[in-house]
Amino acid sequence: MKKRIISLLLVLAMLVSAVAMVSCGNTGDSGNEGENGGNGANKVRYDVPAEGYDGSEVTITFYHSMGARLQTVLDTYIPEFNKLYPNITIEHSSQGDYDGVRDQIKTALTAGNQPNIAYCYPDHVALYNVAKAVVPLDNFIESTITVTDANGNTSALGFTAEQIADFIPGYYAEGTAFDAAGTMYTLPMSKSTEALYYNKTFFEQNGLSVPKTWEEMGKLCEQIKAIDPDCVPLGYDSEANWFITMCEQYGSDYTSLDKNGHFKFDNDTNRGFVKMFREWHQNGWVTTEEIYGSYTSGLFTATEGQKCYMVIGSTGGASYQQPPQVDGNALFETDMATIPQVNPDAPKVISQGPSLCIFKDSNPQEVVASWLFVKFLTTNVEFQAAFSMASGYAPVIQSVQSNTVYQQWLDKANGINNLTALSVKLALSQSNAYFVSPAFNGSSAARDEVGKLMQSALVYTGSDVDAKIKELFEAAIYECEYAAH
């Protein structure tokens, strides 16, 4: 009898907790957002307080993934910001890597404890927006409300036309990749891209020229393979970037914001280039990070055994492509160029690196203060210059290049021991070429799947290549659809 009562009580407790959990799931807060859900041609709007920033004391939390060096830069400039807005306290902390930031915020959202500002990649924002947690920025950007800083100077809360024009267009556009209406959810903070690193010494010794198209790249690989039969001429670090970039360069479909069919990458053009690159790999012309088992910079800087003479990798990882030194002498010189193109007259290179997003909060003054800090970080020339020099990432505004200190730093770029500056210089020189893919909840699955597809296709050694490629594409689409639901 006693046992029965206890069992009954326990069952009752389980039922109560189940009901409690269900009801907890319905406590979402849509924030003070306009009616438009972002599903049509209308942008999603956030109601900016009419008084703008009223000078109240607020504490802003900022989650990022900066290492110690970059945090020092940030700590130097927070006092500068506080000279303008002394009542806004900025508390920032590193959450490890980008995924660490995402995971932390994902959990924090369940308790309504999200930070005010965070480093983000587009697919993170798409994820946060499932809970409608991110502040749409258009009303801030367009705002003409006047704010007065501690020096008594007044300015508009939003951006001026000059400030918008100062952003590198490809980077700025990334903030609008979330819905068909082009609602702006993020501002770029610091950016990298992919570049072609090549062994300049080897190229000069053998009279080789840097390829501008994929066709030229194919021929060059054949030439290099003839010179050094043991080498793999080209290493491409990210299979996923390779696939996505090729889609963009060919103008073929990859993904779309269309809710009825996000994943559009299974088409003839894409199968065609995958087939071509598979042949390249089978000829021993190219390898990738996953196939090689490590970043291909390991092959590029190898002093013995197998080598490669070209690498396509992130400009953010430039220091890893620095030539090895023996007794203080570099074994070769590295140089950099834009990655090969389908159409060199309309180049396309991927845009990577963190953006900033602002989270909704019950106190609108925190949101406005967050906006002011984000505006400061993205438009302050000195900060953008210092951050770029410390990180090796490109600044997001063009006026940084006229900063004297920054100019001097860029001038010291060389292919022996200052590849970082060289990579930033290249990233800045191709500022008209950047693209971003649409971001939606599940867009990272597409990225993962096309990377795997590329890898599996390259290493396939069987005879029925077309059938295998077809199978891989169909499987990738299936996996994406599954992940998105």
Place this chain on the structure above:
Amino acid sequence: MADKLMSTMHEKDMQKVTAMQKVTKILVQFLLYAFLIVMALIIVFPFYWMIISSLKNTAEYRLPVPTLFPQEIMWGNYLEAFTAANLGKLFMNTVYVGIVSTILSLVVTVLSAFAFARLEFKGKNALFAALLATMMIPGELFTITNYVTVTKFGWLDSYTVLIVPFLVSVFYIYLLRQNFLQIPNELYLAAKVDGTTDLKYLWKVMIPLSLPNLISITILKMMGAWNSYVWPRLVTSTDDYRLITNGLRDAFTDMSGQANIPVQMAAVTVVSIPLFLVFIFLRKYIMKGVSRSGIKG
């Protein structure tokens, strides 16, 4: 004659059988040891890999065919590990949380186990059954609800949040209660006749008799604090309160997502040393705890 022959044959048979047994025994022993050595190597290999990786430079670490011994020994990785990860502060946090949570947890465990083992009160068995029932629910399930709770309490980013939620371990209470139950009732009654209070009896009799168990609990709890990762990662956002495991995971990745593995491995080696020492010197108690609990930590 026939008898003699029979006995010689029997002896020969016996010798044969004994020889066979010996061979089989040696063979079994050989196979057993070969198996144990292979297993030991499999277990030791990750530690070996950790140590040699911590002494390589990045270029060597990234070689397509890994080297089994560093070509150039990079002691500097260890120095870099300390500066890059703020290991000193994280180390102190871990020690503080470990010691405080262990002491408080012991107090709770001892008092609860005593109550369940010795005191008589209404609903004792039902309460104990309810507590045991909570062990059926995996701890991970509580993570989100606990997170929401501590957020509402405003405990995030504090030592409290790292210590309080794990003060009560039903399993340790159960372990100690079983131990307390083995102590004869007569001792308790005799002590009562002598006018001893419950607490004094607990302190003077039960605790000394259960000391080996308490030491096991202490060590397992300390190891748990040292190894905990998910919860501290979730509830702390600054190095002021983070624990050592969080630093190890997060501090060595640069902006392009490339981790400096050799330096990370150097830090992991440093952090593993205290646990290694604890195991060397206190393995008797750890093994006892593990064998009784059937689980580690």
